Ligand SMILES: Cc1cc2nc3c(=O)[nH]c(=O)nc-3n(C[C@H](O)[C@H](O)[C@H](O)COP(=O)(O)OP(=O)(O)OC[C@H]3O[C@@H](n4cnc5c(N)ncnc54)[C@H](O)[C@@H]3O)c2cc1C
């Protein structure tokens with residue numbers, strides 16, 4: 001079972017306590033954007049086999065959203081962090097690099 | 108290829124079964140092929156089969172990183188039906204269901220197609236209305252289904268409990284010619300037929316890169332070196348995103364785990380397939396007597412072919428209300444596959460931004476039933492550049508907002 005530490009309330013939460021919310025750090029496009037950008041925002045996903053950034057909600061707990069860095073190939077969790085950030089903070093990147101030295105963040 | 112027949116069994120019985128030949132060859136890869144299919148699951152093999160059978164293209168390789176049929180094709184619960192709501196879906200799934208009817212004869216391989224009937228239970232008033240609508244749509248599409256009463260459901264499935272407190276059975280969508288087939292046999296039958304046409308099925312060989320020149324494909328890098336081609340079909344289900352990344356484009360797809368389980372074998376007790384979409388559970392009985400049970404997909408990205416236990420628990424808990432007798436059954440095996448879920452829960456059979464590269468994916472939780480129809484249409488798309496069966500399933504539908512919205516119609520697909 002997947003266990004994530006909720007950075008909002010500090011609880012180590014089982015996945016039954018959590019609601020998955022899909023890819024994190026999507027750049028939002030709205031009215032006035034190109035069709036390509038809007039399509040990408042709505043539908044295209046990185047879907048990596050490896051390091052992934054995701055949104056989660058502590059649904060059956062404090063109710064807050066947060067973000068997680070996880071490996072989809074091993075189910076290893078690198079870090080959880082605040083949802084109030086447009087990109088992964090340095091300490092999260094360091095935590096990933098410590099275990100995946102070859103990994104680099106996608107453009 | 109030596110044909111299988113009752114006579115062949117008698118002949119081999121008389122000589123201690125020494126004369127059976129290998130069902131397919133394991134050749135060394137050639138330098139290049141007219142077409143390469145990545146992924147020897149049902150959809151990839153069926154595509155190769157129809158490239159040869161319908162279009163005479165037989166200089167074809169099917170490249171598989173593991174063993175053929177070892178992906179979702181060998182992991183599913185084998186439900187075959189074509190009672191979809193949208194016309195585009197009904198067309199390709201009914202084409203497939205029709206081809207399943209004669210597949211054993213066409214391939215000279217017993218795929219054990221068993222049109223035992225499929226019921227989709229209506230357990231809320233919303234579902235009653237939804238399935239009545241589907242039955243009307245199916246009538247217009249020429250797909251034979253009917254909406255049946257709870258009493259009729261009980262006649263067909265005596266072990267069902269109609270008046271569960273949470274999920275009473277209010278009716279059902281019945282497709283009498285839906286059913287099941289032996290999933291491995293579908294892959295093996297196609298592989299044998301492809302090999303017989305001179306195609307190369309190359310197992311234990313992983314595609315690791317897609318080589319392009321001037322925006323067009325020229326071949327693939329593999330764990331056994333470069334293999335050239337100008338026509339590449341990517342048919343890798345859960346790994347579609349990985350292959351698309353190699354080719355340099357993005358897909359509206361996320362890969363998640365879907366699980367199934369079987370019980371210990373018991374005496375025959377249910378001779379059709381029952382699906383309960385409100386509770387995300389479905390069940391049939393295998394020829395060995397196991398109750399085959401599947402549920403809903405997990406909610407987060409995963410490539411491990413292992414799902415979360417609580418999903419199995421939820422599925423079984425809900426099914427126990429509808430089938431009280433299964434509460435005492437022991438679980439024998441449980442497993443998972445990685446399914447490729449698209450934004451509108453319908454498949455993608457399409458050209459791609461890279462010239463010469465075609466993709467067949469997004470079958471998600473429900474593509475076993477579609478294998479022959481998908482292979483038929485995708486082979487036509489690869490050979491001619493257009494197929495009426497696949498026309499609506501292009502990648503461009505996401506940009507253009509022309510979704511084929513079956514998630515609403517089916518609730519959960521399988
Ligand atoms: C638990 C479960 C239950 C299901 N139940 C049903 C059901 O009842 N009815 C139904 O209709 N459908 C069902 N499905 C869905 C169905 O199994 C799939 O839609 C279908 O099998 C997909 O077939 P495929 O040929 O596209 O993929 P697969 O059979 O997964 O084949 C893809 C192949 O590509 C190979 N591959 C991947 N990457 C590479 C690479 N880099 N190089 C070379 N090869 C590669 C893989 O090893 C794999 O063998 C279920 C699925 C699961 C997991």
Ligand SMILES: [Zn+2]
Pocket residue numbers: 006007008009010011058061062063064
């Ligand atoms: Zn919390």
